[in-house]
Amino acid sequence: MQIYRSHVLICNDSTCAQLDSGKIMEEFGAQLKKNKLENEVKVLTAGCPGMCEQGPVVVVYPEGTVYTMVKPENVKEIVEEHLLKRKIVKRLLHKDMMEEGDTPAKALDDTKYFKKQLRIALRNCGIINPEDINEYIEHDGYKALEKVLTGMTPLEVIDTVKKSGLRGRGGGGFPTGLKWEFAYKSQDDEKYVCCNADEGDPGAFMDRSILEGDPHSIIEAMTIAGYAIGSKQGFIYVRAEYPIAVKRLDIAIQQAKEHGFLGENVLNTGFSFDIELRLGAGAFVCGEETALMTSIEGKRGEPRPRPPFPAVKGLWQKPTLLNNVETYANIPVIILKGPEWFASIGTEKSKGTKVFAIGGKINNTGLIEIPMGTTLREVIFDIGGGIPNGKKFKAAQTGGPSGGCIPASHMDTPIEYDTLVQLGSMMGSGGLIVMDEDTCMVDIAKFFLEFTVDESCGKCPPCRIGTKRMLEILEKITSGKGTEEDIEKLEILANNIKLSALCGLGQTAPNPVLSTLRYFRDEYEAHVKEKKCPAGVCKSMIHYVINEALCKSCGICARNCPVNCISGQRGEPYVIAQEKCIKCGTCMVKCPFKAIFKNV
């Protein structure tokens, strides 16, 4: 008699049978065979164990593990984890068998993904209805405005913001309280409060999410800022590509006026403040503060030299306070909970939290808010759930086209303004792109430079001509025609542009190149010296080959090749005509025998 190591009992009672127990049975058979376990594990049907409402039920002996609500697609996991590796699939367990911590999280707040986060700027996003002011009010909305207007002087407000240690979330990290103080001290008959909602970094959507999920928090904060610096008029500069944000801001402004939080005589205190929207056409340079204000004035969005800074001469030559969306979103909470509370979060020089949009080669893409000082490792592995397909982490890019990358060797550095700058990157507005071993760092630098070349406004030559020249050199290197002098030239050009461009766009445009040169110079050198792209990305340096020994002459590759460059006949290995190949990789994906390889 055959002795089995495990038995799997599947309920085939009528209720469970209706719920696919037949299919589950078949699937067990197939999966056991695939894992060569068919002689070790026996599958049996069994009567009803009496948990029909949680059926189909599967019991595994000798452990006596009870899995409930099993679906055919879960079988693979039970076989591979439980029967092969002897690891119980906890999330499918019957609830009486679960120990504490085993239960799959029912609410987002209970997941590991959420637990390491701290939501201040995003506090109401996804919680309240952004189109209903009453829900905002119920979540302490406009309480901070009330507190400010009925019990604080402008200087006390500014002092509170200063003490909190809040720094600008739009990129530069300038201390917000100090900026408010400068605007307060500039004397003029008219002053303005601006909100920068241009958000042009590729892959970033922190500000959009706040505007779409909690528009009143921005209106409340701008009104507080208006009171603090002595302004009656605010502008929100938002890109027209954010139609939902625009719509919800419109609704919110309307509702705030109806409820007396905005407009003439706010809350019967005699203070008046109004906000208007200005739509941008989506030019990256219009996120730069001086270009943004030029655009609000109705002119072509081009930057101008600073000083004078906006706090002295901004919109229409009047003192103007300009902050980012996320910066404003922190203000009401700081007023209500106090600056000491806010300053207790984060690190010595970076207080509070930062929102990041994580994307690229990471499992949990999305928006996260973390206390300053969290390490990149925690962000990528604990919150982000690691790199897909078991690939190795290579680098993370922060600061978008103005930033740089942080290599794996610096993964344990706490994320804060100053440490990121030391690493040759920057906080930026919060885009965080994760790259794995299959990413070519020269190609990434080229991608960001293509973006800045496109977005350069053309006003100053270093940016208009210099970045274009840099891109040409990068194109030369990635197409396999680069020389060692090209790398040197690239570096000299980059440093000169940094020093001579008019605005932040040009001054930071070389950063992606400089930082990849700093950490991945060997990849640049491989491209020029050996004409090799180590990550196998740059098309001119890779070619696909068919392994003769593995090729079964089925012809599938040839039929799928979009340029018909593969030929052969039955009985003989197929061949790729290299001069015609466009390196799309389709043949490699389609080959059922894994006989096609990418040579780098």
Place this chain on the structure above:
Amino acid sequence: MKPIEKMEKTREGAIGQTTGGKQDVRMRIAVGMATCGIAAGAKQVMDAFNEELKRRNINDVKTVLVGCRGACRLEPLVEITGENGEMVTYVNMTPEKVARVVAEHVVNGRICIDYTVGTEVE
């Protein structure tokens, strides 16, 4: 009216909008409808909830649109809060899944565990 009085009056009018505070709402179904949610099909999910509730004549359950919770890859994301304040997060929702969630969770109070967030993330 003095500022404080005005504020108090406004606040009074607002209380009980979001949670069980309001007597006639026993459950709140929040559908994430920021750009990410809508792109993933949240509008259809919202419509399906409204239709299903109407079809069954359920009047004490309120659907609302909310912003983004940040878990973009799990959109459309729906969070149901009951009278006791307990919240359940359903992920990757579709109009087809809505019918079962209404039948089991909204009507019979049984959570559809296999649609919840824990099946997707740790």
